[in-house]
Amino acid sequence: MNHAEEKLAQIDPSQRILLLPHCLRRVDTCQAKYTKQGLQCVECNPDCTINRLRQAALKLGYKGVCIAPGGQLALRYVKETSPKGIVAVACTKELEEGVHSVTELAGDEAPPIVIVPLSKDGCVDTEVNEKKALAMIALGCSLAPVRGSI
């Protein structure tokens, strides 16, 4: 475990948030609408990565999940929810900007950010290693989020 992962593992899920990029949705069939809080997933597809990761975090008791179309909205969500720990799935560019912004926002008090990079980048129908993402979401939790997934 790296330093951020060790710190996150000690934080109760109720103080953590999960940030997901909207590009992980199944763009051709997605029924979610965009709001000021990001994409509002309606759980239309059990095979959708966003659906599975979001449900895993909520089952573990996460404070919230933001499906963001961009770094600015994700940052606003961080400001509004003031989490003590963050798990973020994103492309390299968004991650670099996001981590920098959160650190700037909170200074020494910045929450640990555990990052799961996309395995297929590109803005539409992207992919992430779901097993790895689920393992990061469940760090320090005794309960596996989805049976047999880790």
Ligand code: SF4
């Ligand atoms: S499960 Fe959610 S994010 Fe995935 S395609 Fe359906 S509404 Fe969109």
